[in-house]
Amino acid sequence: MAWTKLKAGFYSLTGCAGDLLRILNIEDKLLEIFDKVEIMDFALASSRKVHGKVDVAFVEGSVTTQKDLEYVKKIRESSNVLVAIGDCAVWGGVQASLTGVDAKELMKSVYNTEENYYGFLGEHKAISEVVKVDYELSGCPIEAEEFIELLIDVLRGVLPEFKDYPVCVECKIREVPCLIIERGEACLGPITVGGCKARCPYNNTPCIGCRGPVKDEANVAGELSMLLEKGWKKEDVVNRLKLFATKYKDVSKLIKG
Amino acid sequence: MAKEVVIEHVTRVEGHGNIKVLIEAGKVKEVKFEIYEGPRFIEKVLVGRMYYEVPDIVSRICSICPDPHQVAAVEAIEKAFGASVDRQTKMLRELQLLADIISSHALHLYLLALPDYLGYPDALSMIDKYGREVKMGLELKRAGNAVKEVLTGRSIHGCTVKPSGYTRVPTPSELEKLSDMLKQSMEGAILAVKLFSSLEYPDFARDENVFMAVDPGEVYGFMGNYILVSDGERYPVEEYRKLTNEVAVPHSTAKHSSYKGKPFMVGALARVLLNGRKLKGRAAEMLKELEPKLDALNPLTNNLAQAIETAYAVERAIEVIDELLDKGLKQDVEVKVKQRKGVGVSAVEAPRGVLYHCYELDDEGRVVRADIITPTAQNAANIEKYIKVSAERLLSIGEERLEGPLELLVRAYDPCISCSAHLIKVVKIR
Numbered sequence: 001m002a003w004t005k006l007k008a009g010f011y012s013l014t015g016c017a018g019d020l021l022r023i024l025n026i027e028d029k030l031l032e033i034f035d036k037v038e039i040m041d042f043a044l045a046s047s048r049k050v051h052g053k054v055d056v057a058f059v060e061g062s063v064t065t066q067k068d069l070e071y072v073k074k075i076r077e078s079s080n081v082l083v084a085i086g087d088c089a090v091w092g093g094v095q096a097s098l099t100g101v102d103a104k105e106l107m108k109s110v111y112n113t114e115e116n117y118y119g120f121l122g123e124h125k126a127i128s129e130v131v132k133v134d135y136e137l138s139g140c141p142i143e144a145e146e147f148i149e150l151l152i153d154v155l156r157g158v159l160p161e162f163k164d165y166p167v168c169v170e171c172k173i174r175e176v177p178c179l180i181i182e183r184g185e186a187c188l189g190p191i192t193v194g195g196c197k198a199r200c201p202y203n204n205t206p207c208i209g210c211r212g213p214v215k216d217e218a219n220v221a222g223e224l225s226m227l228l229e230k231g232w233k234k235e236d237v238v239n240r241l242k243l244f245a246t247k248y249k250d251v252s253k254l255i256k257g
Numbered sequence: 258m259a260k261e262v263v264i265e266h267v268t269r270v271e272g273h274g275n276i277k278v279l280i281e282a283g284k285v286k287e288v289k290f291e292i293y294e295g296p297r298f299i300e301k302v303l304v305g306r307m308y309y310e311v312p313d314i315v316s317r318i319c320s321i322c323p324d325p326h327q328v329a330a331v332e333a334i335e336k337a338f339g340a341s342v343d344r345q346t347k348m349l350r351e352l353q354l355l356a357d358i359i360s361s362h363a364l365h366l367y368l369l370a371l372p373d374y375l376g377y378p379d380a381l382s383m384i385d386k387y388g389r390e391v392k393m394g395l396e397l398k399r400a401g402n403a404v405k406e407v408l409t410g411r412s413i414h415g416c417t418v419k420p421s422g423y424t425r426v427p428t429p430s431e432l433e434k435l436s437d438m439l440k441q442s443m444e445g446a447i448l449a450v451k452l453f454s455s456l457e458y459p460d461f462a463r464d465e466n467v468f469m470a471v472d473p474g475e476v477y478g479f480m481g482n483y484i485l486v487s488d489g490e491r492y493p494v495e496e497y498r499k500l501t502n503e504v505a506v507p508h509s510t511a512k513h514s515s516y517k518g519k520p521f522m523v524g525a526l527a528r529v530l531l532n533g534r535k536l537k538g539r540a541a542e543m544l545k546e547l548e549p550k551l552d553a554l555n556p557l558t559n560n561l562a563q564a565i566e567t568a569y570a571v572e573r574a575i576e577v578i579d580e581l582l583d584k585g586l587k588q589d590v591e592v593k594v595k596q597r598k599g600v601g602v603s604a605v606e607a608p609r610g611v612l613y614h615c616y617e618l619d620d621e622g623r624v625v626r627a628d629i630i631t632p633t634a635q636n637a638a639n640i641e642k643y644i645k646v647s648a649e650r651l652l653s654i655g656e657e658r659l660e661g662p663l664e665l666l667v668r669a670y671d672p673c674i675s676c677s678a679h680l681i682k683v684v685k686i687r
Contacts, residue, residue: 012273014295018320018413024368025360025412027399031391034381045368046379047268064295094317095297106298118296141320141413203410203417205424208313210414239306243314 005038006155009054011075012044013061013068014124015093018141019086020044020060026144033148036155056081056154062088062095063130066119076131081154084127085147087140087244091212094140095124097242100255126247135159138193140210140244146195163195166214167207170198179206184230186240191218209244213251220250259286262648262659269369269379269668276663278648285652288644290637290667300627308334308596308622309419315614315629316414319673321364324357324405325479325607326629327418329614332480334420337601337618340594345587346422352577353408353418354479354605358570359442360401360412361608362525362563365671366449367394370560373665374456390448397445397567400438404574407431421594426586436578439571446571447539449564454547458557461656462647462666466553466639467519468527469500471606477528477535477569479606485531486516487553494604497613501630513638514630520638523610524670525562526551540569556643557669563608596622607632609673633673640670 010020024045026033040050057079063069076082084090092099098106103122104114111117127133137150153160167189171178179185179201187206189198193214200207213220220241227237238254245251264276275291299318303311312330316323328350335342367390368380377383380391402412407427409415417424427435468487471480471494484492484500492500501514514521529536530553533544544551544565552558598620604613610632617626647666651659 014297016317016320016323018317018323021320021364022413024364025398025402027395027402030395031381031384039379039381042379043268045269046381047372048378048382062295064297068295093297094302094314095299097302098298101301106296106301109301110296110298120296124295124297140317141411199410200416203425205410205416205419208310208416236307240310243302243310 006036007040007053007055008037009040009057009075009079010042010044011057011059011071013059013072013089013127014064014095015061015086015088017044017060019089019139020058022141022144023147026148029148033151036151052078054079056083058083058085059127060086060089062093063125063127064095064121066121069121069130072127072131081134081159082127082131083135083137083150083154084133085137085142087138087210087212088124089127090136090138091244091247092124092126094243096126096246099123099246099252136162138212139196143196162215163193164214164217165194166190166218167192167194167196167198167201167211170194170196171201174198174202176201180226180230186227186230186232186237188223188240190226191220191223208240211244213245213248218248218250220248220254224254262663264660264664268664269372274667274672276644276667278644278659278663280648280652283652285645285648288641288648290641290644292637300629303624303627306624308338308616308618308624311616311624311627312418312420313414313416318629318631320413321361321673322357322607322609322612323414324353324409325605325612326614327409327415328354328480329603329605329612330616331418331420332603332605333601333614333616334618335594335601336603337599337616338420338594338597338622339599340421342421343587345426345581345584346590348577348581349408349423349426351478351480352404352574352581355570355574355577356401356404356408358401358479358608359446359567359574360398360405362567362570363394363398363401363445363449365608366453366560366563366567367391367398369671370668371452373668390452393445393448397442397449397571400435400442400571403438404435407435419592422590422592424592426588426590428588429582429586432578432582432586436575439575439578443539443568443571446564446568450543450547450561450568453561453564454550456560458552458555459662459665460555461650461662462557462643463552463554463650464643464646466556467516467521468530468553469516469521469523469611469635470528470531471604471611473532473535473606475535477532477537477573481604484604484611486521487527487531488517494613495602497602497604497615497630501613501635513641514635515638520642521635522556522639523632523635524559525566525608526553526556526559527610528606529562529565536565536569538569538572540565540572543568556639557666559669559671563671596620609633609671610635631673633670636670636672640667640672
């Protein structure tokens with residue numbers, strides 16, 4: 001059977017473009033990666049656009065504007081597999097921490113007008129809130145290694161398992177002293193999904209939860225009470241939880257109080 | 258009859274932007290550089306948060322220049338607190354900015370701009386004929402990213418950058434490895450200068466321009482407390498409002514800037530024109546030879562300025578690492594700063610030009626107000642001005658297909674649309 005390349009599209013909604021850039025930053029394997037796929041659409045890197053259905057669409061960014069919404073629906077229609085990449089696509093991104101703030105107030109505070117010039121939807125949505133998503137690869141930005149693993153699986157016609165363990169596990173593996181126990185830091189490692197090799201604690205700074213919570217398992221109430229015991233103010237802990245996980249059900253419950 | 262030329266979603270730039278030109282009876286009636294990147298209200302995200310969260314959040318504004326955003330934030334916060342940092346921290350910050358210049362310029366020159374001049378849709382398609390160039394470009398980009406990875410823990414959205422210092426200081430052996438990588442990448446930087454000096458820059462975009470850059474002091478660099486303007490003026494960064502003078506325009510999520518009523522340009526060309534005599538080493542030699550090619554009237558030559566600057570950044574980064582190693586690195590620096598109520602303004606040079614951060618903090622160290630003005634927001638009006646100049650010129654010589662040249666022009670500014678769109682705010686008259 002003749003080898004056909006995997007037809008892949010790389011799309012960007014509202015965000016910093018960091019997940020697509022993270023792919024371009026895999027300098028040592030980039031040529032090898034793109035030897036295996038046919039790029040159908042990658043506006044950040046190429047002027048070439050091939051029309052037609054794609055085998056896999058990698059989509060970064062939050063659904064923030066009417067344009068994003070229409071675009072992501074079109075992408076869904078023209079792709080067999082849709083993968084949301086990065087925290088914005090999976091959880092709505094840092095901008096989603098503004099969920100609940102009145103859209104007019106936001107427009108007024110930033111653009112000095114209450115008129116909705118830019119087709120702002122009123123909130124920043126995760127892709128799964130608007131279309132069916134086949135796989136979610138979180139991270140802010142995504143980890144190169146996880147992307148490569150995912151791509152290899154997609155090439156084999158399967159999707160990887162979701163990680164179900166927190167960053168703490170990776171601290172143990174790398175023998176990083178616990179920042180909560182040793183220093184009383186507001187580390188979100190216990191509720192944040194692993195896969196980053198405990199990047200932040202390894203660099204001597206607490207996890208801020210950029211990969212999002214361990215789905216269906218993160219014990220937000222436990223994290224909060226532990227940090228309150230360590231002397232943290234509730235306001236600051238909630239702010240920290242909100243930054244990347246506003247849309248996680250236990251966090252939204254907490255915000256609504 | 259009226260005709261509208263529309264270039265939707267300019268490719269090979271970061272973010273989402275359109276170019277629209279309205280032509281009536283062979284004359285350019287109106288031009289718009291439309292930025293339709295979704296608004297993220299980042300400054301609103303910051304309000305009420307503690308000062309130490311700021312660098313981690315502002316980094317998310319942009320993946321190509323997270324480092325200048327972080328450095329600008331910590332410097333402004335320290336000014337608000339009246340705090341100072343030691344020489345080692347200052348040097349590490351310089352190294353972080355240099356690394357971002359290297360990776361960002363390498364990305365732009367080799368992967369985004371070069372395909373235009375060689376007639377390809379992207380760098381990957383060039384591989385058969387220009388394999389060496391593409392590989393050296395990637396090597397150069399990798400060296401910049403490697404420095405960021407070591408220094409900040411990650412090539413995009415680093416996590417170690419805090420007011421008062423880095424949570425983790427690199428080890429001597431990590432720095433030695435980086436120095437070796439940088440030395441190897443120098444060839445890619447020099448090749449970029451060769452490539453971009455051998456190109457013929459079309460002259461459809463010629464006009465008088467105004468430039469602005471941070472005054473780096475004695476050594477060519479990317480931090481400082483004053484802004485230099487090409488009309489000979491020099492302003493303290495605290496007067497940034499006067500220099501940027503933002504005005505809202507309905508067709509863009511980025512506001513437009515003007516100085517004394519005129520659009521101005523920031524970025525590599527502005528820096529090299531205003532501070533080029535402070536360059537050293539190979540970059541200084543190359544500038545001497547290539548100076549006539551850097552055309553203040555033609556923004557397309559920004560690419561050549563970026564290339565010269567990349568060569569400087571590689572050599573300077575090696576020098577900074579040598580000095581850090583010579584002096585011996587102080588590890589386990591405690592990251593701690595004394596909070597107090599205040600306002601702080603900083604300016605750093607991001608790859609695309611001057612970046613301002615301003616914070617008002619309360620006595621607990623909570624953000625009361627944040628104000629960030631990005632280079633692309635400042636350049637937006639200048640880009641529109643040159644789209645108009647170029648469209649008129651092209652029409653006058655009977656050129657009918659404006660799309661290609663106009664996209665080339667916009668790309669020369671290396672616009673970072675995520676940055677410009679998310680950060681525009683109310684102009685408060687105080």
